[in-house]
Amino acid sequence: MKIAVVGTGYVGLVTGTCFAETGNNVICVDIDKNKVDKLSSGQITIYEPGLEKLFLRNQKEGRLHFTTSLADAVKDAKIIFLALPTPPGEDGSADLKYILGVADDLGKIIKEYKVIIDKSTVPVGTAEKVHAAVAKNATVAFDIVSNPEFLREGVAVDDFMKPDRVVIGTTSEKAKKVMNDLYAPFVRQGNPIIFMDEKSAELTKYAANSFLATKITFMNEIAQLCERMGADVDMVRKGIGSDERIGKRFLFPGIGYGGSCFPKDVQALVKSSTEADYDFKILNAVMDINEKQKLHLLPKIKAYFNNDLKGKKIALWGLAFKPNTDDIREAPALYMIDALLKEGASVAAYDPEAMNNVRTVLGTSITFCEGQYDALKDADILIIATEWSEFRTPDFDRITKLLKHKAIFDGRNLFDLKHMEEMGFYYVSVGRKTIGSNN
Ligand code: NAD
Numbered sequence: 524m525k526i527a528v529v530g531t532g533y534v535g536l537v538t539g540t541c542f543a544e545t546g547n548n549v550i551c552v553d554i555d556k557n558k559v560d561k562l563s564s565g566q567i568t569i570y571e572p573g574l575e576k577l578f579l580r581n582q583k584e585g586r587l588h589f590t591t592s593l594a595d596a597v598k599d600a601k602i603i604f605l606a607l608p609t610p611p612g613e614d615g616s617a618d619l620k621y622i623l624g625v626a627d628d629l630g631k632i633i634k635e636y637k638v639i640i641d642k643s644t645v646p647v648g649t650a651e652k653v654h655a656a657v658a659k660n661a662t663v664a665f666d667i668v669s670n671p672e673f674l675r676e677g678v679a680v681d682d683f684m685k686p687d688r689v690v691i692g693t694t695s696e697k698a699k700k701v702m703n704d705l706y707a708p709f710v711r712q713g714n715p716i717i718f719m720d721e722k723s724a725e726l727t728k729y730a731a732n733s734f735l736a737t738k739i740t741f742m743n744e745i746a747q748l749c750e751r752m753g754a755d756v757d758m759v760r761k762g763i764g765s766d767e768r769i770g771k772r773f774l775f776p777g778i779g780y781g782g783s784c785f786p787k788d789v790q791a792l793v794k795s796s797t798e799a800d801y802d803f804k805i806l807n808a809v810m811d812i813n814e815k816q817k818l819h820l821l822p823k824i825k826a827y828f829n830n831d832l833k834g835k836k837i838a839l840w841g842l843a844f845k846p847n848t849d850d851i852r853e854a855p856a857l858y859m860i861d862a863l864l865k866e867g868a869s870v871a872a873y874d875p876e877a878m879n880n881v882r883t884v885l886g887t888s889i890t891f892c893e894g895q896y897d898a899l900k901d902a903d904i905l906i907i908a909t910e911w912s913e914f915r916t917p918d919f920d921r922i923t924k925l926l927k928h929k930a931i932f933d934g935r936n937l938f939d940l941k942h943m944e945e946m947g948f949y950y951v952s953v954g955r956k957t958i959g960s961n962n
Pocket of ligand 1: 529530531532533534535552553554559606607608609616621626630642643645672673674675676747783784
């Protein structure tokens with residue numbers, strides 16, 4: 524099949540590459556010329572495990588192309604995916620200007636039947652708006668389909684190639700058949716393609732992300748209780764996670780969720796709810812708690828230094844909002860850096876993939892280090908903000924030699940408490956007892 528993918532970011536590039544991998548002819552279009560030039564010359568623009576290999580192979584075999592021209596991209600493609608940004612507007616609702624702008628252009632361009640598929644995360648009712656925007660100028664028949672994407676950055680290729688489920692919102696039998704054929708190679712193991720109406724599909728995506736954000740936040744509140752009551756959140760997590768109704772995943776407490784999706788999607792669902800005359804109380808609480816959770820370690824760090832961080836040098840491991848990505852959107856580490864700098868501390872940071880992205884936002888206000896141990900040189904303490912695998916079993920002797928204070932503030936609960944106690948660290952984590960004393 525011939526497919527156009529509009530928007531070549533995290534979702535668009537993975538979508539385009541994975542559809543090429545199953546033998547389709549894919550052309551990806553983006554307004555960012557620099558990005559298109561790089562991709563056309565075989566340079567991948569995002570870090571996503573496993574993606575580069577597929578990207579290079581499919582490009583070499585002539586199934587994956589890039590352009591800045593929407594007209595060229597959609598000319599021969601029967602199927603058009605929209606993988607465009609839907610950032611929060613000033614009032615928190617999803618800004619549809621990218622989607623509706625492209626829909627408007629498509630109406631003028633298309634000359635034969637097309638299936639236009641919305642892969643971006645969009646509020647309920649967007650399919651109708653996209654339909655109206657295309658219909659304004661279109662002279663041919665078309666269908667609008669809602670096909671929300673559930674991939675997770677860091678494991679996006681696996682998620683796309685072997686999805687738990689594919690959700691497709693359409694009432695058109697013709698579009699249904701096209702979508703069924705397109706996704707057949709991805710559901711060979713029996714995972715379902717779930718067909719529904721457009722509105723239900725749109726809400727499914729928001730409901731999924733909001734539920735997961737709530738699950739994390741619930742555990743962060745349990746962690747708060749553990750700290751106050753002397754319980755250990757790791758034990759509680761294992762205790763409840765073994766109940767099949769609850770499940771083991773998304774129960775890890777930490778310094779809050781970030782990323783390009785959870786924060787904006789929870790906010791957008793709250794906004795849509797308000798517009799539908801419903802006060803979504805749980806989600807308001809989730810947003811409020813998560814904001815505070817990002818700075819959960821700060822008062823503990825301040826207390827360690829008798830409330831004075833001026834002149835302190837803080838080593839920070841991890842900048843990406845989660846491991847295995849270079850995405851820093853809404854990353855808790857950035858909130859932490861901002862707070863530390865305001866307190867008069869300096870920050871020496873290391874992240875395996877996200878440093879270039881942070882450099883473009885923070886410039887020279889922090890020091891970027893070549894390796895995780897370089898960040899520790901002359902540093903007073905270490906903070907861990909992202910659970911990259913390489914941080915999990917570090918050389919503790921080296922940490923001890925390099926740090927001025929043998930103190931680690933761990934926002935991701937990477938280390939065993941007993942081990943930290945035996946090694947004589949001052950060790951603060953989330954929802955577990957503090958090891959050592961700062962006197
Ligand atoms: P992104 O910002 O990484 O990529 C969007 C791309 O669209 C950019 O390359 C941008 O240059 C391009 N673009 C903007 N306007 C354009 C136009 N008029 N024509 C062509 N290209 C244009 O965004 P993303 O993370 O890929 O997210 C896209 C959508 O998918 C969002 O709605 C997001 O909520 C949703 N989503 C994201 C993820 C994720 O993990 N990133 C997962 C599921 C769903």
